[in-house]
Amino acid sequence: MYDAPLRKTDVETKNTKIVAQDVNVYYGDTHAIKDVSVDLLDKTVTAFIGPSGCGKSTFLRCLNRMNDTIDICRVEGKISLDGEDIYDKRVDPVQLRAKVGMVFQKPNPFPKSIYDNVAYGPKIHGLAKNKADLDDIVEKALRRGAIWDEVKDRLHAPGTGLSGGQQQRLCIARAVATEPEVLLMDEPCSALDPIATGQVEELIDELRGQYSVIIVTHSMQQAARVSQKTAFFHLGNLVEYGDTSQIFTNPEDSRTESYITGRIG
Amino acid sequence: MPLLWLILIVLGIAVAGFVLGRGRALKSAGGDARNLHSLPGYYGNNVAIKVIVPSMLVMLVWLVVQPLVIDGSVSATIPEGAVPENSSLGLVMSEVRRTAEGLENAVAAGGMSQALATDPDADFAEVSQQLQDAGQVVTSQLTQAVLRAAQDYREMHVFGRTIMSGVVLVLALAGLAWGLRESHKAFRARNTVEMSIRALLIAAASIAILTTIGIVLSLIFNTIEFFKLYPAADFFFGTTWSPSFSGRGGSSELGVLPLLWGTFYISIVALIVAVPIGLFSAIYLSEYASPRVRSVAKPMLEILAGIPTIVYGLFALLTVGPLLLSVFGKDGLGWMQAGTAVMTAGLVMGIMLIPFVSSLSDDIINAVPQSMRDGSYGLGATQSETIKQVILPAALPGIVGAILLAASRAIGETMIVVLGAGAAAKLSLNPFEAMTTVTAKIVSQLTGDADFSSPEALVAFALGMTLFVLTLGLNVLALYIVRKYREQYE
Numbered sequence: 001m002y003d004a005p006l007r008k009t010d011v012e013t014k015n016t017k018i019v020a021q022d023v024n025v026y027y028g029d030t031h032a033i034k035d036v037s038v039d040l041l042d043k044t045v046t047a048f049i050g051p052s053g054c055g056k057s058t059f060l061r062c063l064n065r066m067n068d069t070i071d072i073c074r075v076e077g078k079i080s081l082d083g084e085d086i087y088d089k090r091v092d093p094v095q096l097r098a099k100v101g102m103v104f105q106k107p108n109p110f111p112k113s114i115y116d117n118v119a120y121g122p123k124i125h126g127l128a129k130n131k132a133d134l135d136d137i138v139e140k141a142l143r144r145g146a147i148w149d150e151v152k153d154r155l156h157a158p159g160t161g162l163s164g165g166q167q168q169r170l171c172i173a174r175a176v177a178t179e180p181e182v183l184l185m186d187e188p189c190s191a192l193d194p195i196a197t198g199q200v201e202e203l204i205d206e207l208r209g210q211y212s213v214i215i216v217t218h219s220m221q222q223a224a225r226v227s228q229k230t231a232f233f234h235l236g237n238l239v240e241y242g243d244t245s246q247i248f249t250n251p252e253d254s255r256t257e258s259y260i261t262g263r264i265g
Numbered sequence: 266m267p268l269l270w271l272i273l274i275v276l277g278i279a280v281a282g283f284v285l286g287r288g289r290a291l292k293s294a295g296g297d298a299r300n301l302h303s304l305p306g307y308y309g310n311n312v313a314i315k316v317i318v319p320s321m322l323v324m325l326v327w328l329v330v331q332p333l334v335i336d337g338s339v340s341a342t343i344p345e346g347a348v349p350e351n352s353s354l355g356l357v358m359s360e361v362r363r364t365a366e367g368l369e370n371a372v373a374a375g376g377m378s379q380a381l382a383t384d385p386d387a388d389f390a391e392v393s394q395q396l397q398d399a400g401q402v403v404t405s406q407l408t409q410a411v412l413r414a415a416q417d418y419r420e421m422h423v424f425g426r427t428i429m430s431g432v433v434l435v436l437a438l439a440g441l442a443w444g445l446r447e448s449h450k451a452f453r454a455r456n457t458v459e460m461s462i463r464a465l466l467i468a469a470a471s472i473a474i475l476t477t478i479g480i481v482l483s484l485i486f487n488t489i490e491f492f493k494l495y496p497a498a499d500f501f502f503g504t505t506w507s508p509s510f511s512g513r514g515g516s517s518e519l520g521v522l523p524l525l526w527g528t529f530y531i532s533i534v535a536l537i538v539a540v541p542i543g544l545f546s547a548i549y550l551s552e553y554a555s556p557r558v559r560s561v562a563k564p565m566l567e568i569l570a571g572i573p574t575i576v577y578g579l580f581a582l583l584t585v586g587p588l589l590l591s592v593f594g595k596d597g598l599g600w601m602q603a604g605t606a607v608m609t610a611g612l613v614m615g616i617m618l619i620p621f622v623s624s625l626s627d628d629i630i631n632a633v634p635q636s637m638r639d640g641s642y643g644l645g646a647t648q649s650e651t652i653k654q655v656i657l658p659a660a661l662p663g664i665v666g667a668i669l670l671a672a673s674r675a676i677g678e679t680m681i682v683v684l685g686a687g688a689a690a691k692l693s694l695n696p697f698e699a700m701t702t703v704t705a706k707i708v709s710q711l712t713g714d715a716d717f718s719s720p721e722a723l724v725a726f727a728l729g730m731t732l733f734v735l736t737l738g739l740n741v742l743a744l745y746i747v748r749k750y751r752e753q754y755e
Contacts, residue, residue: 064643066642066643071555094645094647095645096645097642097644098645099645101643102639102643102644103643104639104643106636108634108637108640109640110637110640110641110654110658111637111655111659120641120646120655121644121645124644124645124646124650124654125645174640174644175643175644178645
């Protein structure tokens with residue numbers, strides 16, 4: 001098991017947000033994640049890269065306990081958010097997911113209006129005092145999702161009527177509206193065209209100011225463009241973790257190098 | 266030649282045609298199937314199709330048309346005076362057909378000589394005696410006219426059958442020749458077979474559609490017949506249902522409103538029972554139940570749908586009725602006079618509808634994409650919040666469709682009502698009173714000796730039509746709702 005040393009420059013300025021220690025995940029008999037330990041930083045974009053089936057999405061879904069919804073999935077090891085074990089029995093996964101928001105591969109707006117899509121999270125968590133407050137939250141979230149200008153005149157039109165890129169930004173706005181501390185993104189651009197991808201990437205870069213963003217991506221160019229830290233997964237192992245510039249220019253592990261140069265994966 | 270033999274011979278020709286056609290095609294390709302346009306079997310099938318289809322079609326048409334033609338020409342030969350006072354030509358003709366059939370069977374069984382059977386001057390008393398001895402059914406005394414007609418009928422029938430056999434065989438052989446001539450390596454047999462299969466499928470589909478149209482037309486014509494005898498306004502707006510079977514149309518009151526009210530009342534009670542239980546069980550099964558529970562519980566629930574409705578009727582009559590009576594009857598609250606009531610039928614019908622609602626809703630809820638659930642859980646929603654605010658709204662059009670389908674079943678249900686709701690057509694709000702529905706009254710108007718020219722019997726068609734329009738409307742509405750909202754959520 002390779003545990004990458006953290007870069008000094010980052011440790012000085014950023015706090016550790018999520019600490020994973022010896023995490024193992026099993027799907028039935030399949031050992032999907034093997035002894036992964038990693039420290040994820042606050043206010044940083046961390047990219048998980050690796051070939052298909054290497055476990056990066058599985059590991060991402062461990063961070064907000066989305067794997068709980070899969071019956072045959074079993075998670076071992078310790079993951080803590082701000083020092084609190086999120087797999088502790090006393091932790092309510094529902095509360096945890098409000099803190100650790102998630103954006104999925106395929107845009108999945110609810111069959112509701114744009115407004116209701118964004119207001120959904122704040123409503124169930126009781127974040128708004130009244131209607132005006134809710135309106136503010138929705139506007140703020142849509143602005144942060146960089147989609148406000150496009151939808152401000154049709155807030156009550158169905159969210160499913162937007163284009164793919166708009167839908168994905170709506171989903172990001174929806175995730176941002178619950179004021180999470182960490183934002184998990186599972187290949188958020190794989191269903192989008194290059195222009196929409198560009199918009200979402202720009203947005204991710206802006207979100208870095210407030211959140212810890214963890215993004216799973218198949219595109220190494222994307223990882224290089226948006227992230228500061230990169231983790232390379234291979235066959236369920238975390239092979240290498242370090243600064244993005246370091247990983248892409250001077251990887252320490254031969255497997256990482258092979259993957260980045262296109263020889264495997 | 267008996268029909269069975271004819272069919273077997275044609276099939277035999279077809280089989281021979283298959284083998285010959287296949288062989289001929291192969292031969293034309295020099296014995297190498299790769300040089301053929303199609304696989305060898307297609308050439309064989311092409312020949313077999315050309316043997317069977319034209320000959321069998323002609324046979325079918327002939328079998329339908331021949332009796333009509335013979336009936337027409339024979340009935341023209343029956344003299345006016347041969348029709349008895351209180352009978353009709355149609356009755357005489359059926360007598361003729363029966364006699365002809367009897368003659369045929371008696372001769373075939375050896376109970377009567379061919380000469381006697383065909384002798385136009387035979388003594389009819391002797392013939393009828395011999396027919397009776399041979400065990401053939403002769404209802405009344407034969408008359409000379411009937412016997413003559415029967416003999417004509419028999420002769421023409423036999424003649425027609427002989428010609429038909431000839432024509433069919435000639436057609437089959439012609440088809441064989443045609444098919445064999447085509448069996449050459451360049452012939453596109455595969456495409457021909459494809460066309461024939463398409464024609465077969467179209468024929469099957471059109472039979473189903475034409476039958477539906479036929480049913481609707483027969484309903485419409487009989488309904489029009491009814492409205493000629495009974496004013497439509499009285500039927501649609503009458504508040505009393507009291508048919509009389511005295512035969513005088515004027516003394517019956519045939520207002521549909523009490524029946525419609527009974528139908529709606531019972532259906533509403535049924536839906537009030539079925540919709541929440543069915544929907545909640547569907548939610549449990551699709552969202553909460555573990556795969557193991559689901560694999561047991563879902564089939565169990567669907568067993569309910571397999572129970573014949575008459576068994577539900579018995580359940581209503583023997584179990585639910587008395588049970589309700591013991592609570593709401595004279596010994597209890599005193600609202601209920603007898604075991605048969607709207608409540609009894611409605612409750613049992615509701616139980617019957619549970620699997621409809623739950624099974625359809627379960628499928629619809631499962632069809633909501635997992636990404637919706639993930640999206641909601643990812644925002645920190647609980648399971649019931651997700652169901653209430655995301656899944657049910659997404660599945661709603663489908664669920665409404667399921668409920669409307671259940672409603673149209675409730676409206677069309679008969680046996681439970683016959684046994685559970687009583688037979689009194691009443692306009693009342695008390696759910697513990699006996700009422701009856703449109704379907705139950707159709708049954709009671711048509712069972713027994715129904716005279717199909719009286720309004721009391723014809724009203725059944727008007728009731729059927731009303732019911733048909735109602736359920737059709739509900740189904741169309743259900744389909745419309747499902748279609749209109751479906752794409753929006755995909």
